Amino acid sequence: MLNLSQSATLPKMTTLHHQSTESIFNISNRAPPVASDADPNDKRDGLRSILARIGCGQVLLRRGRVIEVSATGRAILERECKHGASHETLYGAVKQLVSRAGSSIPVGSTSWLATSAKEGVTALVNQIANVWSDETSAVILLDLDAHPEPSPRTLRCLFGLTDAETQLAVELARGRNLLDISRSRRLSRTTVRSQLSALFVKTQTRRQADLIALLGRVAILP
Numbered sequence: 001m002l003n004l005s006q007s008a009t010l011p012k013m014t015t016l017h018h019q020s021t022e023s024i025f026n027i028s029n030r031a032p033p034v035a036s037d038a039d040p041n042d043k044r045d046g047l048r049s050i051l052a053r054i055g056c057g058q059v060l061l062r063r064g065r066v067i068e069v070s071a072t073g074r075a076i077l078e079r080e081c082k083h084g085a086s087h088e089t090l091y092g093a094v095k096q097l098v099s100r101a102g103s104s105i106p107v108g109s110t111s112w113l114a115t116s117a118k119e120g121v122t123a124l125v126n127q128i129a130n131v132w133s134d135e136t137s138a139v140i141l142l143d144l145d146a147h148p149e150p151s152p153r154t155l156r157c158l159f160g161l162t163d164a165e166t167q168l169a170v171e172l173a174r175g176r177n178l179l180d181i182s183r184s185r186r187l188s189r190t191t192v193r194s195q196l197s198a199l200f201v202k203t204q205t206r207r208q209a210d211l212i213a214l215l216g217r218v219a220i221l222p
Contacts, residue, residue: 053220055146059094059139061105066090067136076141079117094139097122105139108132116144147175148219158218159202168195172208173215 051058057073059066066087069077080093097115098105100122105111110131115122131138150173152166161169171181182192196208205211 049222050220051140053222054148055143057141057143059090059141061091061094061137061139062135064091066094072143073139073141076115076143097141098139103127105137107135107137110138110140112140112142114142114144118145147173148216149173150215150218151222154218154221155215158221159199161199161202165195165198165202168192169199169211169215172212173219 052070052072055072057076058068058070059073059077060068069090074090077090077093077097080096081089094105097113100115100120101113101124103111103113103124106127106129108131109127109129111127112125113122114125125142149170152170155161155166155169167185168181176184178189178192178196181187182189185192199211200206203211203214205214
């Protein structure tokens with residue numbers, strides 16, 4: 001079990017309220033994963049890819065250390081780390097999140113934690129015991145601050161969007177408003193609203209909230 005009463009010093013939460021201008025999906029695509037003890041061609045790669053697309057990261061623990069962490073999981077944990085992301089500091093970040101959730105991680109279990117850096121909260125959502133036959137435990141981290149970002153190729157394939165409409169859809173999925181989008185793309189509000197109207201027609205939605213909800217569901221697709 002992950003003993004939260006151990007005397008190991010945890011990294012201070014100095015970056016807790018840092019707000020990145022990038023989506024966690026963009027950050028995680030660049031962050032190199034910690035090397036795995038398992039076969040690099042492990043079929044878990046497919047699961048990690050799906051989890052990343054919905055803002056989740058996977059961390060595997062064994063005997064008091066991180067043995068594997070997905071790129072998205074690493075990006076989430078690095079927000080808790082004061083120094084560079086080593087095996088030791090990443091494990092300390094996991095302990096910090098678990099402690100904040102007021103829970104523990106039993107050996108052999110898989111636990112789902114939802115965390116928000118903006119709000120400074122973490123909660124245990126679900127935990128399943130005896131999933132792993134060895135001393136491994138898995139932690140799935142859901143980043144509540146992340147905006148699921150659909151693939152431009154998938155958007156064009158599903159809805160027949162133009163490049164301009166695709167770009168607008170991705171920006172909306174990232175949580176940006178129409179005014180900021182028009183300024184950054186140097187387009188008139190009329191042009192952006194015309195593109196938004198085209199998105200409503202092609203996606204068969206009527207409101208911006210419905211469109212964004214749909215884009216979030218589509219984000220799970222490769």
